[in-house]
Amino acid sequence: MINISEEGKYYSAFDHQIHNDEGIPFYTDDWIWDTYRAAHPLRILIDPEAEQAMIHSYLRMAEQSTEFWLPTFPEITGDSHRMNGNHGVIVLWDSYIKGLTNFDLETAYKTSKGALTEKTLLPWQKAPYTELDTFYRTKGYYPALHPDQEETVAQVSPTEKRQAVAVTLGTCYDDWCLSQIAKKLNFDDDYNYFLNASYNYRNLFNEETSFFHPKDKNGNFIMPFDYRYAGGQGGREYYDENNGWIYRWDVAHRISDLITLMGGKEQFIRNLDDLFTEPLGMEKFLFYRQFPDHTGNVGQFSMANEPSLHIPYLYNYAGKPWMTQKRIRQLLKQWFRNDLMGVPGDEDGGGLSAFVVFSSMGFYPVTPGIPVYNIGSPLFQSIKIDLKNGKTFEIEALNNSEENKYIQSATLNGKKWNKPGLAMTK
Secondary structure: EEEOOOOOOOEOOOOOOEEEEEEEEEOOOOOOHHHHHHOEEEEEEEEHHHHHHHHHHHHHHHHHHOOOOOOOOOEOOOOOOOOOOOHHHHHHHHHHHHOOOOHHHHHHHHHHHHHHHOOOOOOOOOOOOOOHHHHHHHHOOOOOOOOOOOOOOOOOOOOOOOOOOHHHHHHHHHHHHHHHHHHHHOOOOHHHHHHHOOOOHHEEEOOOOEEEEEEEOOOEOOOOOOOOOOHHHHHOOOEEEEHOOOOOOOOOOOOOHHHOOOOHHHHHHHHHHHHHHOOOOOHHHHHHOOOOOOEEEEEEOOOOHHHOOOOHHHHHHHHOHHHHHHHHHHHHHHHHOOOOOOOOOOOOHHHHHHHHHHHHHHHEEEOOOOOOOEEOOOOEEEEEEOOOOOOOOEEEEOOOOOOOOOOOOOOEEEEEEOOOOEEEEO
């Protein structure tokens, strides 16, 4: 995000007025769909003062807008509402639960709730609820069209489509974070409602294939279906920028339940392995013509796009942390190098860089909103993080090398540590 305060004042495109910043800089230009996963969590650790100012900027934007909705893609010209989801609520809750509490949580809750229950969930649209949103809140999934059906809802973007599975999965995560804020504020009815809604991804889980599969308005799976290619350009009829193989793992807020849905840890591991070995199934230029953002491939896995960033760490949840360590080292070496390979995809708002920084240090926030970091395999023998609160977090990786990438044992503050994750707050 960019600080646009000048001499204590800033211009807001949300109400077209000049405001005093009251000592807290005003930031804008945040591609939240790209940044909530890693860029914001990294800033919480290394630049908490800026992160708090950005959160204040979110709330100012909401207060200065007519609808009082949390922004989804704030830019210098206002909220462009690009991509899908209302993931600012994830940023708010993640910051709060990790110790950045210098903002009004109730205001944050109200503006987040409005964005999730009053503004359409349709991608790239700023408008009130449509019949599709009412359907979602009633039936628990966003309805999809069959390939031969014409769009009937005027508010749907002709190029961005419904993105039915992506919208459902993303809203589940947003609802879960909103439920956690409601719990903190003792809004019991809202807590129970949004907590239950955060399980809506189950409504699209196809038990026969173990993929998240679009359904029509009558509750029938769209058939026939190919998880590699279905959905048109960018998969946008059903997914977004990536195919069904990537969105198979888009339940970051409840991974243990995803393991259960897939039939247990062993099958979960097999499914993960398949992701990294399943071929594109067609010539690259044809695949990339349909999925230009689904690049940096290792099998069907896409290192170049943000919905993939947490996937290599999921082996930790099924009892195979060495597989996470192997994958992370492989991906960093293959796709992020100081040569012609460069960066494998769009550096949208710092998303890919933040993944590299976290993974190079040896840990990653799989679930923003839970103050736990998954352990990977640090690239360096010595790493120090200034937490900006008088404390330093230091990592020593003894005998670390390109060959010695597997962690044999670990201690935390001098005590034996045998878990694949770390709990850490400011």
